Structures are given as C-alpha cells and as structure tokens.
Amino acid sequence: MHWTSAIVFPALLALGAAQQQRPLSEANHSGSSQHASADAPSYRGEVLQLLESLVSIPSISGEENEVGSFLVDFLKHQGFKVDIQFVPPPNDKPDVPDRFNILAWHGDRKSNYKTLVTSHIDTVPPHIPWEIEKGHVSKDTVIKGRGTTDAKGSVTAQLVAVNHLLSTNKHVNPEDIILLFVVSEETSGDGMRAFSDSLKHMNPPLSFDSAIFGEPTENKLACGHKGALFCTAEAKGKDAHSGYPELGKSANELMIRAMNKILDADLGYSPLFGKTTFNVGRFDGGVASNVVPAKAWVDISARVAVGSEKEGQNDVRKKIYDILQETDPEAFTLNCSHGYGPYESNCDVEGFEQIVVNYGTDIPNLEGDYVRYLYGPGSILVAHGDHEYVTVGDLEKAVEDYQKLILHTLGQ
Template sequence: MFVYIQSPLVMSWQGHAGVSDWGIPNAYFFSKVDLSRYPVWGSTFAIAVTSQLATQDGNILFMLPSFHFHIFSLSSLEVSQGKYPIMKTTSNLILLWGTFLLSHSSAFVIENTYQHPLIVDDSSISPLQISTSSDANNAPSYRKNLLSLHKSLIEIPSISRTEQEVGKFLLDYLRNNLGYVAKAQFLESDKKASHGDDDDHSQGRFNVLAWPSSHNLSSPRVLVTSHIDVVPPFIPYHISTSEGSDEVTSDAFISGRGSVDAKASVAAQIVAVEELIRAKEVDPADLMLLFVVGEEISGDGMKTFSTVYNDEEKNKKEELPRFKAAIYGEPTENKLSCGHKGMTGGVLKAQGIAGHSGYPWLFKSATEILVKALAKIVSADLGSSERYGNTTVNIGTIAGGVAANVIPKEAQAKLAIRVAAGNQATGADIVRKAVDKILKETDEEAFTMEWTGGYGPVECNCDVDGFETMVASYGTDVPNFEGDYVSYLYGPGSILVAHGDDEGLKVSDLETAVEGYKTLIKHALAA
C-alpha cells in the first residue's frame, strides 16, 4: 500500500498560486511513499484501497488537521518525479484515514491503532440513514398518522363543486378510524339530490360535521374548521425524501394540489383534536369539527352552515350549539393572523358607439374609455388603514370589440378589490363609492358596475402567547359564518404558493401546525 504525502508550496498547481476556499495554498508537492518501508510524516494525507490514490471523479480527497475535506485535481499537476495522470474512479469505497498529533509541532504519524474509517463498507448503514433514524427518534408519535391522512386527502381530487369524494372519505375516516359522530350537511341547492338521506352521498355537495363525542349537538363550545375544496388544476401528491432513503424526515417536502390550501389544515386539525383527547387535556364534548365546501369560489358551504346555525326556528327544535370561539384553518405560515383584508368586486361594463376605425372622433370606443377608467381606479387611493395597508385592485380579465378596424361598442373587465378601509360592515361600501365616483368623472353615461358580494377588513384574535402574528391580504370563510364568537385564523404553509404549480410545504410545517392548533384549542376553551 502506498500513500501520497503533500508538502505545501513546492510548485504551482494547475498554474495557480494563492489560497483555496479552505485557506490551503493552491500549490503542493506530492511524494509516493511505501508504508511497509518508511514511517509516514506530513501535515495531511489520503490512503487508497488496493494501492490506488483516494479519488472520486478524478479528484483527490484529503483530510485536513481541522477535519475538513479538500478536493484537488491531479490533472496537469507536475512534480519533480514527473506527471501523475488523473486516476479513474474506483467502485471500491474510499477509506479516509485520520491523523494523530504526536506533539505541538505540525508532524503527524499513521498507526493502525488510530485509523478510524469515516465511511464503512456496509450497505445497511449510511450517513443519510443514520440522520433519518435520529430524526425519527425525535419525531412526534403522530407523524405517521398525520402524513397518511394528509396524503389521502391530497390524492382525492376536490376542485370546487366536485368535493363529494373527499367528503365521503372524511366521513368514513372520522367514523371508523376515530369513532366520531359525523354527518353530511347538504347545501340547500343539493338537498333534493340527497333524497333526504344524510348518508346518501351519491349526488349533491355537502359539508362534513363531526363530534368527537356522543354528547348532544348543543354542547360544543369551540368550532375547529377549514375547507376541503381546492383550486384547479389537480396536481398529484408527491413527497421528496433524501436520495437513497425511503425514510421521511422533518425536512421532507410534500407537494400537490391542496397540500397547503387547505388540506394541510384539515389534517393538522383532526390530529390536534385527537391528540388532546388522548392526553385527556380537553373534554371531547367541548369540540366540534366542520369541513366545508366551496370556500374557493363563493363560500356557499360556510354560508349554508351559518344559515342553519342562525335559524331561530331550528334552534328552538334542536338546540344548536352556541360557540364561544371558532378556529379557522388557512395558510398563515404557522403565524397567528390578526385579521385579513375585506373583499369586493364585480364586472365593470362600458358602452360605446360602433363605427369605422378611421373616424374615431365620430364614435365612442368602449375599450378606450374602459382602459381610461381602469387606469384611474388602480392608481386611486381607495382607502387604507394602519393594520391592513392599502386597498388594492386586480384587473382579472378584459374583453371588448369585434375587430381591429371596428370601434368597439362594448367592453368589460372583471375586478377583484382587497379592502383595507373601514371595518367589516362598512369597508366595502367605502370602496364602492370611491370607484363609482371615478366612473362618473370618466364618463357619466358609459359605465355600469355590477357589484358582487362585499365586506370590509375582518378582525381575528391574535393575542395568544407563543405565536408570531401576521395580517393576511386574502379572503377566508370567517365573514361567512355570522355569530357572536371569537375568531382565530391559523395554519401551515404559505399563501404565496397555495394556488401555484409549486404548492407544497415541509413535514415540519405540518407538525408545527398540530402543536399550534392544540395550543389554540386549549386557549379558546380557557378564555
């Protein structure tokens, strides 16, 4: 067996002088020494199996006294003994041998007693597997159940208006896996399709209601809720584990449609409730779960629940619960939201006079006046506040005209406006009045604004110890559930990827959310 010993600064390596990234001179002299004949001295060294220099992809690996690794190329390296060619990578595992300090000098000696291999030729052990085993030991006991539930939810497509299959899965999971009381709450428009049978899910859209107790419906004090519909298109489930290992660590990345918004919240909420019950930290009768449809489009699922909840006649007959708090699951990066902007919008239509494009002064271009009005709207101050910032406008679509050489008679644009002014009751009206004023100033007769929905900024409780806080610029189901209760808004993942092709989050985000929901539930019950 031979070893190559390096001595610094004898001649140039690849024509370069200076210091490498590791602070080692970029010039070395290499000597070939037969270990069977001589003791070996030097500052750093590498040993290769079967008389080959320790190489990988044509590079030499050295272990430095500071226990870092440095890589040098042998190509064009000239030493006094002649040129050494680049050695081919061997399939044998490379053994890197440590050094032993004999004195305060820089001299080191190799002795078999102190040779400790850093990589062992054992297919059952690898640095990656050791790392994941360590992570697995520190993983929460519920990791497997959490990831399995999250995966199942994502694998079932549930684009808005097609949520039935994921709803059926949840009913079965809550009943058969957890022993909860669970039922389908059909939307008003779909009640006929259900034929009056709460367990006939073959047709019609429905919310999922569940109680982790056989107590009557009137007892729950805290509602834990999120939505099961997602935006298009469907993106399959995928989890990225480290190369060469099937074990999942906390850093593993999970992607797929709904992996963040909001099936991550659904899975984390269910596991959080179950963990609290198993630990006997809460009374099961105090909690109710609600997973609604339609949040991404019109909020019709939560609006249905709210209508029933606030139905005085139905309350007299069934004594529906009176919640003191509701915990909403949405992507907040596991920060507790202090609220979110309001929402309004609609279709802005412009009416012109058609004619030949060569004589624009004789006619009225609907697209021209529409563009002028839109430019004023997006640049105007439509209201602001210290907490929520400025009201913002998104021009989602623009359409108009029939041909390039025809002055357009009609044009329209669809607007989505995030309201930062006023409060939940007044904010939308403030913005609408400001927009209407701009339209009249642009052209008193040309415009018709068809407003849809609308509410101002929504406040949520964020005064809970242990949480970072944030304010969201997106809408939620919070304003769709009317009632006298405290709202909390929290969940894993970022809204910035929620509707994109790269939607996803880490396992650690899910697990942090479970702990966060547990804290919020206990806080809400104690408040």
Template structure:
C-alpha cells in the same frame, strides 16, 4: 371498545391582468419554512398518522364544486375514530343539472349525539384547479421532508393538522370531560363563493341543540403565525357603452374600450382606501373584453375586477371603496359606465392575543366573515400563501407537525377562555 357511531345526514336541512402594486404587510416574508420543524430525535408519536391522513386528502381531487369524494373519505376516517358525523347537504347550484351532491362534514367526539360545543375548529376541503398529484421528497419522512400537491398547503394541511391535534388531545386526556365541547367543520366552496360556510351559518339553528360557539378556529396558510386580521374583498362587473363606427373616423363614434381603459388606469392610480395595519386597497383587472373587429370602433366593453379592501368596517367597508371606484370611473365619462358590484366585506379583525404565537395580517379572504355570531375568531395554519394556488404548492412535514401542536394550544386556550 369501539362505539358504533351512526352518520347523520343534514340535507338542506334534513335531520339536521392589471394590478396596483401591493405594499407589503407587516411581517410578510418571502416563501420559506417559517415554522421551526420538530427535530427527528423528538418526532411526535402521531407522525405516521399525520403523514397518512395528509397524503390521503391530497391524493383526492376536490376542486371547488366537486368535493364529495374527499368529503366521503373524511366521513369514513372520522367515524372509524368514534366521531359522530353529520353531513350538511347544500342546495344544488343548478337544479336542472345537480351533479354530485355537495356537503359540509360536521363531526365531534362520540358517543353523545346532541353535544353543546363551545369551540368550532374549521377549514375547507375544496381546492383551486388544476389538480396536482401528491408527491414526497423522502420515502422515510423526516421533519425536512417536502410534501407537494394541490391542497397540500391550502387547506388540506390545516385539515390534517386540526384532526390530528384533536385526536392527540383526546388520547392524552387533556380535554377529559370536555370531549364534545369541540366540533369539527370541514366546508366546501371556500375558494369560490364561501357557500359552504355561509350555508352552515344560516342553518346551524336547526342543529339539536343549536350550537353557541364561544370561539372558532379557522385553518388557512398563515406561515404558522396567528392572524390579527385580513383584507376584505368585493368583485365588480363593469360595462361601458360607446358608439360604433368606422375606425378611420374615430371622432364620429365613441370607443367603449378606450373609455374603459382610461377609467381603469384612473382607478389604478387612485388610493381607494388604505390603513397602517392593512396597507392599500388593491384592484386586480381579471378580465377585459370589448369590440368586434380591429377596424370597428367598439360599441361595448366589459371588465371584471377583484378588489382587496384595506379599510373597515367589516360590514360596509366594501361599499365605501365601491363608491369611490365608481366616482373615479365616472369622472372619465359620466354616462358610459354601468356597475354591478357584488356584495363583499371590509377588513376582518381576528383575535390574536395568545401567548407563544407570532402575529401577522394577510391580504386574502377567508371564511371567517361568513360565520355569523359573537365569538372569538382565530385564524392560523401551516404553510405559506405564496405557493398556494400555484404549480409548486408544497409544505415541509415539520411545519405540519408544529401546526398540530399549535392547534392543540389554540383549542385549549379557547376552551379555557
């Protein structure tokens, strides 16, 4: 018999360019179907439900900042399957123009409204722009069916596989007596600032009771491998002040664009920090602007950098690299540079000693760092990062199905550890 399960609202809390060449990491491969697909003769009983759920998620545009529609879909989907669902509303980033509400979706198997979860299973429901409509290579899906669309890999593939995995465990009775020991969390904002996970981490003490997680399983495209760690990141806004003048007499002024360009070249030619496990720190010059006219010596120039940090510690590794970067640029001109390097983090280590999984390291950032606590951290998911964020984002159904089985293994491993 279906239990009528309410949806609780937790609102703020209520009730509850230029780039240094990247060295390949160990185990990194070109885009391909890494996960061995399940054969169609042994198609899982949940195939139809998995395909339907994944399709519904990908069909809903949820570019970062506009995630409410896909969040509402998940609320209805999970509530219809006897989950207790809570919405965790984030404060508006612009109070004068709040727009649609943004919220994380928190859920666990009902009917207990006050669970004591030991394992958190999480991924993000926002995507990068632009929206790409859902498409499928076969009307009648097989393991080799290719499913395309924005978020099909990053990270709605993980969301669909995680939900299907937990539903399968519940149906099989393999976690009987531990049903509310597993909590689902689907967050907003991972692709931008990580504000969804950070807000959950900062406010989870207001849950009743406050969860004491022993393990957290994060879903991201890892090619079906268990990740032992990933690079850190920070961003840096750089402003150079020169002296304007006539371009025919460059010695009478100081070109801010020239100084900035020389500084950036020096940075790109310098090892800012490297390690055997994570390769070298890389710098992406995402934005470069300066000057007012071709015949005027530029007085101002700015650049915005994203730095992928290959050294630790997790808290502080980014500061080590930021200081090295600033020292290198100031060696070009001691007085011209101003730096605004935002908070980030160093390399993030994850737990990867689980039988039956290949392992790897990755270059991209995740929400793993943003969840505070002394818990085991597992990072895994279907699909490859090499197509995520691009026009050809797609995944094989066989990879999704194998991910369901692997998420089941990780949940059971975390519960038994």
C-alpha cells in the same frame, strides 16, 4: 338544508370498496414514513398518511363528495359521532349531486361548545397529485400536491391535533370541542353559509364560544384578513371606421382611461390592513383592429383595507363608481356581485407570531357571536399555484400550535 345521519347517506354506500381509503389504523404507513427520524414526533406517520389520503382524492369545489365520504369514515373510526349537512349544487354546476358539510363531536350532541375547529375540504382546480420528496423524511421534507397548503394541510393538522390532545391531556373534556368541515370555500362560500343559516333552526341548537379557522397563514396567528369586492364594469361607446374616430366613441379608450385612474387612486388605507389594492382581472372589448369599439368590459376586484366588516366594500365601490362617472357620466355601468369589509381575528395568544393576510376566508360566512382565530400551515403564496406544497415541519408545528390554540379557547 337539513342534517341527517351519515350512516344512511347513499353516496357513502355507493362508493366502491376500491375507492375507499383505509382508516389509518388498518393502512400500511407509506414507504416514506417507515424510517423513524430523530426529530419525528409520535404522530408523524399519522400526519403523512392522513394528508396523503386527503390530497390523493380530488375535491375541486362542487365535487367534494368522495373526499367528504372518506373523512366521514375516518372520523367515525376515530370515535367521533358524525352528521352531514347537504348543500345544493353551485349555480354554475347545476347537475352535480348535493354536496355535504361534515360535523363531528364526541359524546351526546350538546347545544353549546367551547370550541369549533373548522376548515374547508374543497380545492381550486386543477387537481395535482400527492408527491413527497424522496429519501429520508425530516422536518424539511417537501410535500407537493393540490390542497397540501390550502387547506387539506390545515384539516390534517387540526384532526391530528385534536386526537393527540384528547389522548395525552386528561384535563381536556372531549365534549367541549366540535369539528366542522365545509365545501365550496374556494368559490361561493355556500358550504359555510349553509351551515351558518342552519344554526338558526338547528335541533338541538348549536353555539360555540370560539372558532378556529384553518387556512394557510405560514404557521402564524392572523390578526385579520382584508375584505373583498368583486365587480364587472361595462363601457358603452359608438362604433365607427377607425380612420374616422371622431365619428364614434371608443369604449376601450374610456375603459383604459378609467382603469388607469382607479389604479392610481387612493382606495383607502388602514394601519392594520395596509392599502386597499385593485386588480383588473379580465379585460375585453371591441371586435377588430380597424373598428372603433362600441363595447368594453372588465372583471375587477379590490382587496379592501378600510371600513366595517359589513360595509367596508361599499366605500370602495363608491370610489370606483365615482371615477367611472367622472371619466364619462353616460358610458359606464358597474355591477358588483359580492363583497365584505376587512375582518379582524384574535391574535393575542402567547407563543404565536402574528400576521395579517390579504385573502378571503369563510369567516364572513359564519355569522354569530364567537371569538375567531385564523391559523394554518403553509403559505398562501404557493396556494392556488402549480407548485403548491407544505413541509413536514410546517405540518408538525401546526399540530402543536392547534393544540395550544384549542387549550387557549378551552381556558386552559
């Protein structure tokens, strides 16, 4: 992992002119935003234009370079200094070129910032094109497309908020704020992890007092999110003719009984995060209807409501393991790939509604001693779905709220 000047990054040069999105100042406003509306803030056109540009460039995890290049150009045009940080290809896509995180700031690079503003530029598949509801644009206007909510809506609102704040509030020092946009939040989180690792040996060093993470929280300030645990469980039995089941041992049957017990078990509860929930995401086993199955396996996950940030997932893993053992001490193996406990974030800021969310974020991937905030426009309930959307009002409220949050973190 190393940082380099964005100017020399070959991907930027390699991008054809036709693929380059125009900076806002040179671009025509989209047709829909040409009609000024009574309820429109001054930055409405800017919000619509930037979100349209970001959503129109597909950036499924592992393939974020084009949207990253657009963002680098955009930030430079807005007067930011920009560095990019290469991130190696993900394990399941070894042939994709190196991706990159983007770091942006004003003035000379300092070693300590008051506020880091961050979100992710990758999305889940498949790409869904940008689409804005026809007719007059108002706060209720719906914008559809992949990333409108998760999380290009957050990226857009964060950028417009920072620009608006710096141009309207003379008391804010632009050099107190640093921006970070990372790759691969939706898969391994290795974009944020690469950034976090690089903090140990960055030159000049880099630290920040607060970090504002952009993810869909329904425009509320999150008090935290549940932890998570991802595992594969396997049951080994013995095959036999289905007419003589007593001669075999059904791995499917063992798995069904074990999963039933886990679904009914108390995997932990806390007042802030509620119940630990359990999902059997993939279930497979056996070879044919008339064969007693010798092998069954499941991909499972839990959303962890209990325990510490670093260890909460282990409590849940132990409970799942114990139930598998109790079902059959010889048949089962359990392999957990990764997990973490629940993470709290600071939700004690005046003027914000509060929420607790059940999904994961990049917060566990960014180590260090800083105050966390988690906020963004749109709902997680439509993120990752085929009808992902955000409203113009959601985005504009987020622009206002991000400014409030930034001012709060600046002590103003």
